[in-house]
Amino acid sequence: MKSETFRWICESTDGAARAGRLQTAHGPVETPTFMPVGTVGTVKAMTMDAVRSTGAGIVLGNTYHLMLRPGAERVRALGGLHRFMDWPGPILTDSGGFQVMSLGALRKLDQDGVTFQSHIDGSKYRLDPERSTAIQHALDATITMCLDECPALPAESEAIAASMRMSMRWAARSREAFVARPGYGQFGIVQGGTEPELRAESVKALTEIGFEGYAVGGLAVGEGQELMFSTLDVTTPLMPSDAPRYLMGVGTPDDLLGAVERGIDMFDCVMPTRAGRTARAYTERGTMNLRNARFAGDARPISPHCDCLACSRHSRAYLHHLFRTNEILGPMLLTWHNLAYYQRLMRGIRAAIVDGTLAVHGAHLRAEWAAEDW
């Protein structure tokens, strides 16, 4: 397994949508895929057995959080992130850039990298392309991401261009720093805001460097779904067709469907896990807030189509009760449910691509999301 070549194999297409298989040192992943977020070495409120049971194939770890606690060298000494968190499957780590850039006054950016203070104890750290890549190696990430920078939108075109070009220089340095190992890969990140020319320039720069996969960054930062989709419309057609495409930090079920229709293969987002801790359930019929009093006596499962632990054993009334009494089991069960829904959604979309029925399936999904609760 360890000597497996890292590659993505396209199995079917339906319009711009692709069904494929990612082959890695830590096993295969069927795409399109949603990666649960395991920020600090745990998918919040879930055992990894529970994560596995939802059908997740790959999870994400956050370099920023892990470099602060417990520290990359600590994770390496303990056998790497897979062993540390009990996830033998593939792990993608981000570069740490996004979280560091969000620190505001606590960070200082220069052309070479970024200096920042820990949000926990104020201690000083430095992150640059080489350091970010080395940390991800220490964590034993199956997929390493390039360090990049992305300005908050809206921003001046010149600022976006300058930031994108710096990210492209950092991408080249990240690639230099990347240690090739069988079954491991590194993804470049397309930047350029919502400007087609800048996105095209970014794709060109990254493909000239050459990566095992390509991410679309700098979206889902407040620009709205329409601009996000129109940016994908002009970006994904330029991206290599034989490599996986990852839309970072996205999104709602509707975002995922629209992005797959535009040729995206991989996603990560805190939405299903965060919602699970705040009583919000994702279902085939949209979302519901289980704290709502109307669920106090509702004997039905959250979703009649779900085989998660919450739906197979418990009523909405029980979930309502758990959230009302602030019991830990509420977030545990609802996170499980939400991740099960996201995985089921992706499996359904993948099957439709393979069948060549994505248009019909997508229309059905959208009609159901808009329909009343069962």
Place this chain on the structure above:
Amino acid sequence: MKSETFRWICESTDGAARAGRLQTAHGPVETPTFMPVGTVGTVKAMTMDAVRSTGAGIVLGNTYHLMLRPGAERVRALGGLHRFMDWPGPILTDSGGFQVMSLGALRKLDQDGVTFQSHIDGSKYRLDPERSTAIQHALDATITMCLDECPALPAESEAIAASMRMSMRWAARSREAFVARPGYGQFGIVQGGTEPELRAESVKALTEIGFEGYAVGGLAVGEGQELMFSTLDVTTPLMPSDAPRYLMGVGTPDDLLGAVERGIDMFDCVMPTRAGRTARAYTERGTMNLRNARFAGDARPISPHCDCLACSRHSRAYLHHLFRTNEILGPMLLTWHNLAYYQRLMRGIRAAIVDGTLAVHGAHLRAEWAAEDW
């Protein structure tokens, strides 16, 4: 199964210690047994699958908490507590008395019952033997407890006697209110503080009424282990030998061993679950606080003898990290471990009783608890 007669069968004795089997409408339980506390319809931070995996045979629910939220009639309408919380096995509910009596200024006791205000929203409730029994029936408790009252120790002998005699009158009323159903039982509660004569009087009163089991109440309320054990020494020999004996709210592993040696069959305590949420691990070698910095790089499992999820998949360093980062998975894994330890402890004690080697086994357990970490 539902028509099973409720009874306790003694299988072996070793000194005063007994190994037996409790037969109930919801399946059998091997005794001695430790009942995890599922206060409000959930064993905190655990799925019931996880509780089952530790080998627990019976769990406890708290009438006071459940009558406030979600309410006994709600639970009944949703199919009873077993179905509500996904525990088809036996459930024992307390009477609500202990928690209500702890409300201090919020409750007013009279000879007929107790009036109190909810600690949540201040709304007024009444609890008396009939109401407590009816609530426990609505919850569908396999084992119903009598409503009793117990003064905080130390207290004047006369106060303890008066309180005990009132509890005995309440026990008769609770028995009157109890609806006999095959496989369901009701336990009387022996009171009388640490005074042998009062304990004897209480046992006599209860056995004259006649119950399916007998609990020892009013201990583990600050009197110390020595007084608790000496009270058991003069109480359990008077209790019926053909009925189960339950020591309420106890205790540490050492308390459990000492009480089994004195003829107790059943226990409940929040210690292993509460400790699991505060980083304290119970092991064969005593306790450890996983927040301690010495565990930051410790690659060993919490206990080499434990097959719980925490010990079979994770290092102490990982648990340390989870508690340091306040991740929900920390309490989840450590509660699991602690309950697994308590169940393993009880299985070991039971096996020793059956083998007639409890003295040797007990000495071994005590020596190990006092020994250094592995």
